[in-house]
Amino acid sequence: MHILVLGAAGMVGRKLSERLLRDGRLGKTDITAMTLQDVVAPAQPAKTGFPVNTVTCDFAVPGAAEKLVADRPDVIFHLAAIVSGEAELDFDKGYRINLDGTRMLLDAIRLVGGGYKPRIVFTSSIAVFGAPFPEAISDEFFHTPLLSYGTQKAIDELLLADYSRRGFMDGIGIRLPTICIRPGLPNKAASGFFSNILREPLAGKEAVLPVSEDVRHWHATPR
Ligand SMILES: NC(=O)c1ccc[n+]([C@@H]2O[C@H](COP(=O)([O-])OP(=O)(O)OC[C@H]3O[C@@H](n4cnc5c(N)ncnc54)[C@H](O)[C@@H]3O)[C@@H](O)[C@H]2O)c1
Incomplete structure (x- = not known):
């Protein structure tokens, strides 16, 4: 199994990559190759039992996502994003990376063709919700994001669900709380x-x- 991690130099990306490298497997499947990508150079791990390629690039510029998925990774962890405060301060950057970049990634996967249908794990956020909150948030609770970041994540979730429904990928979004x-x-x-x-x-x-x-x-x- 080939795993691609976007945003691998970030806090969650480093933890996830270390764990995958240590286990050498995801679930019951052995990992045969990993690609660690970030706009900040990801650390090249020492002594691994399989090839680990590090890629430093902005995934949200036209053409970058196509290169990242060209060798058809089986599982893609999409963690690359700019965080809430920055997306609020810089409107263009937030929408370019958190929304346009994600759409370009999903389209790059869709256009690989030949039956390619990877598992894609996307880190969404509880920022898709807005206060006031009920005692427990159920699946029926409305998405009323209060910031551009939450809006971008909410739209990404819809895209992920629709691209999965259309059979282009097997996507799952996880709404992380504050880490x-x-x-x-x-x-x-x-x-x-x-x-x-x-x-x-x-x-x-x-x-x-x-x-x-x-x-x-x-x-x-x-x-
Ligand atoms: N940490 C939290 O509390 C939290 C909460 C909810 C959701 N999330 C989500 O989880 C994911 C990981 O969060 P984190 O805390 O590790 O964030 P982080 O900021 O530590 O890591 C994100 C990484 O994405 C990279 N990145 C940003 N733009 C990029 C681009 N254009 N191309 C390539 N790489 C780019 C950054 O360089 C960074 O290393 C993000 O999607 C974030 O929105 C995090």
């Missing part, structure tokens, strides 16, 4: 302060809580 604690310096995610309020005090630093103390939020933490 804490983000290592390193704060990033441009609007929800970044959820990491800051845990990370900074642990380092003996002061942190600012920019929302009221009764705000409820969803977190997940990688091991």
Whole structure:
């Protein structure tokens, strides 16, 4: 099985790649090759039992996605995105990468032809939802994103569902909650302060809580 990871140099991308490299398998299937892609050069892993190719490129420029899927990876993890705060600050960049890039990727897969139908795992976000929230969010809860980022993810989810329905791919979208604690310096995610309020005090630093103390939020933490 050949696995392609887009956004492999990011926080989730690095965790996922390390785990796949360590296990050497996905589910019950052995991995025979991996391609790690990001606009920031992904680290070239040492000593792997199968070939690992690293690709540094912007997947959202015309022609890039076609090259990435040309050798027909069986499973594609699409994690490449710009985060909520940046997509809000730079409208054009947000729509270009988070929406147009994703559409170009899905079309590149569709146009490979010859019965190619990869599994594609797309990281969506709870940002597709907008407050006020019910006690539990069911499948019937409306998508009312409050930011451009959530709108882009919601549209991507619809595209993924429709391209899967049409038989071009076997897609699944996962709505990640805020992943804490983000290592390193704060990033441009609007929800970044959820990491800051845990990370900074642990380092003996002061942190600012920019929302009221009764705000409820969803977190997940990688091991
Ligand atoms: N971390 C969270 O709390 C969270 C929550 C909900 C959803 N998500 C989603 O999960 C995915 C991974 O999140 P993360 O926390 O690892 O983010 P991250 O910012 O750490 O990683 C995203 C990666 O995508 C890369 N990228 C951005 N634009 C690109 C482009 N045009 N071409 C190639 N690579 C590009 C970045 O360089 C970065 O390495 C994203 O799709 C994000 O929207 C994350």
